[in-house]
Amino acid sequence: xxxxxxxxxxxxxxxxxxxxxxxxxxxxxxxxxxxxxxxxxxxxxxxxxxxxxxxxxxxxxxxxxxxxxxxxxxxxxxxxxxxxxxxxxxxxxxxxxxxxxxxxxxxxxxxxxxxxxxxxxxxxxxxxxxxxxxxxxxxxxxxxxxxxxxxxxxxxxxxxxxxxxxxxxxxxxxxxxxxxxxxxxxxxxxxxxxxxxxxxxxxxxxxxxxxxxxxxxxxxxxxxxxxxxxxxxxxxxxxxxxxxxxxxxxxxxxxxxxxxxxxxxxxxxxxxxxxxxxxxxxxxxxxxxxxxxxxxxxxxxxxxxxxxxxxxxxxxxxxxxxxxxxxxxxxxxxxxxxxxxxxxxxxxxxxxxxxxxxxxxxxxxxxxxxxxxxxxxx
Numbered sequence: 001x002x003x004x005x006x007x008x009x010x011x012x013x014x015x016x017x018x019x020x021x022x023x024x025x026x027x028x029x030x031x032x033x034x035x036x037x038x039x040x041x042x043x044x045x046x047x048x049x050x051x052x053x054x055x056x057x058x059x060x061x062x063x064x065x066x067x068x069x070x071x072x073x074x075x076x077x078x079x080x081x082x083x084x085x086x087x088x089x090x091x092x093x094x095x096x097x098x099x100x101x102x103x104x105x106x107x108x109x110x111x112x113x114x115x116x117x118x119x120x121x122x123x124x125x126x127x128x129x130x131x132x133x134x135x136x137x138x139x140x141x142x143x144x145x146x147x148x149x150x151x152x153x154x155x156x157x158x159x160x161x162x163x164x165x166x167x168x169x170x171x172x173x174x175x176x177x178x179x180x181x182x183x184x185x186x187x188x189x190x191x192x193x194x195x196x197x198x199x200x201x202x203x204x205x206x207x208x209x210x211x212x213x214x215x216x217x218x219x220x221x222x223x224x225x226x227x228x229x230x231x232x233x234x235x236x237x238x239x240x241x242x243x244x245x246x247x248x249x250x251x252x253x254x255x256x257x258x259x260x261x262x263x264x265x266x267x268x269x270x271x272x273x274x275x276x277x278x279x280x281x282x283x284x285x286x287x288x289x290x291x292x293x294x295x296x297x298x299x300x301x302x303x304x305x306x307x308x309x310x311x312x313x314x315x316x317x318x319x320x321x322x323x324x325x326x327x328x329x330x331x332x333x334x335x336x337x338x339x340x341x342x343x344x345x346x347x348x349x350x351x352x353x354x355x356x357x358x359x360x361x362x363x364x365x366x367x368x369x370x371x372x373x374x375x376x377x378x
Contacts, residue, residue: 001277004097004110005227007167008057012065014163019048019138020156021055025062026070027109029081030369036128039085044136044143045113046090046121052157053164058109069106071366072096072232077283077377085127088119096229098222100180107229118152169225174200177224188218193242195273200224201247205238210263215239215252223271223279230271230281236367237263247271253371255290257300257334264290267374287375289337297338304331308346311353326361329354329368336372344372 011021022041028034045054059070073094082089091114096107125132130145137146178200182190185204192202202224205216215237221230231238231249241248248270252263265286273279307321307328317325328350335343347368355362 001169001225002164002167003169003173003225003227004095004167005099005108006169006173007055007164008097008108008110010163010167011055011057012060012067014159018141020045020052020160021057022141022143023057023060023062023065025058025060025068027058029078030373032128035081035085036130039082039123039127040130040136041143042082042090042092042111042113043086043121043123043134044138046116047136047152048138049113049115049154049156049160050118050152051115051154052160053115054113054156054160056109056111056113058111059107067099067102067108069099069102070109072105072107072229073109074231074370077374080377085124086121087124088116088121090114090116090121095226096232097227098229104184104220105232105234107232120150120152173227174224177222177227178202181220181222181224185220188220192224193247195245195247195279196275196277198225198277199273199279201230201271203240208237213239213263215263221247221249231269234363236266245273247273250286253287253367255330255334257292257297257331264288266371285374287371289375290334292334292338294338297335297340300331301335301340301343304328304335305346308350308353311350311357325354325357326364328361329365333368333372337375347372 012023022045027038029038041056045056048054059068060066061068073096078094079092082092093112095110095112097110098107120135123130123132123134135146135150136143178192181202188204188206190202190204192200194200201221203219203221205219207214207216216239217237219231219233219238222228223230233251237252237254239250239252248268250268251266253266254261255264256262268284268286270282271279272282307324310317310321311325329347332343332347332350336347351365354365
């Protein structure tokens with residue numbers, strides 16, 4: 001089994017970007033341009049590596065390869081995006097890899113593109129400035145369009161195999177990973193469990209009981225063998241269900257308007273461990289958005305718009321408005337789920353104003369966008 005942290009180190013040590021891996025400071029899948037560039041690299045790496053895995057490492061500075069990290073990205077539906085825009089789409093996985101020097105909420109993103117066995121991958125339809133039917137290949141470290149002489153050649157399988165062989169996990173790395181996790185999360189009741197006599201899962205969280213239901217916040221879950229962070233959340237609550245061969249997580253979001261809030265199940269994630277030293281991760285959306293009276297909601301929506309305008313104009317806020325700023329992202333989210341279509345535009349336009357106003361307000365924005373992304377992909 002490959003230790004993904006070790007794999008990233010070996011990839012970064014292998015000269016610079018090349019035809020089997022790319023590195024990015026960050027990616028932006030929330031915009032058409034960001035999606036298009038991401039899909040271009042997936043297409044090019046797939047076509048240039050028909051017999052071996054290829055990779056994109058995210059959260060690395062281009063100038064000196066220093067690891068600065070990115071936010072935890074828990075979108076298990078990234079394959080849906082690839083399938084929607086690429087013909088002969090490869091299998092793609094996005095994983096969050098923790099590094100010891102990074103803060104708890106930062107990881108390195110690792111995108112793995114599985115070999116496509118000679119099939120030519122191309123854009124299925126237009127996106128941004130790229131036309132449907134476009135085919136991309138790697139030209140050194142650049143993803144370039146190609147029109148003529150479309151040959152699929154195996155040039156990298158031997159060197160990628162050598163890199164992956166050097167990144168294999170061992171008992172010492174696993175034990176070090178367990179001890180590191182237990183020490184780092186010692187304030188949040190860390191635990192571990194071994195599945196199928198091989199897989200080691202560590203988890204930690206702050207326990208609280210609400211009406212006889214047990215929830216955990218500040219949750220961190222990691223598959224130690226691969227050094228993959230399976231789940232991380234500072235804001236939402238989580239419940240666990242653990243058997244001898246399955247680790248199940250149900251994530252809840254605390255939603256509502258003003259003082260009328262409650263927990264809503266958002267998503268169920270099941271990690272099922274097999275006897276053949278493999279595992280599957282299955283996700284299921286559980287979310288049913290809260291519905292409100294339209295007249296009441298219209299009044300709240302208008303108040304939110306007034307507050308947003310004051311933020312944009314840097315106008316002074318009342319004491320009540322200063323508190324309402326922290327609820328602004330969730331207010332727009334709920335309005336959107338109640339068929340206020342323009343609320344999505346308002347939410348997106350609030351991003352930079354919330355970011356400059358307060359760190360916690362911006363964290364609430366990112367969490368609302370994450371919920372929205374999960375619902376839209378499903």
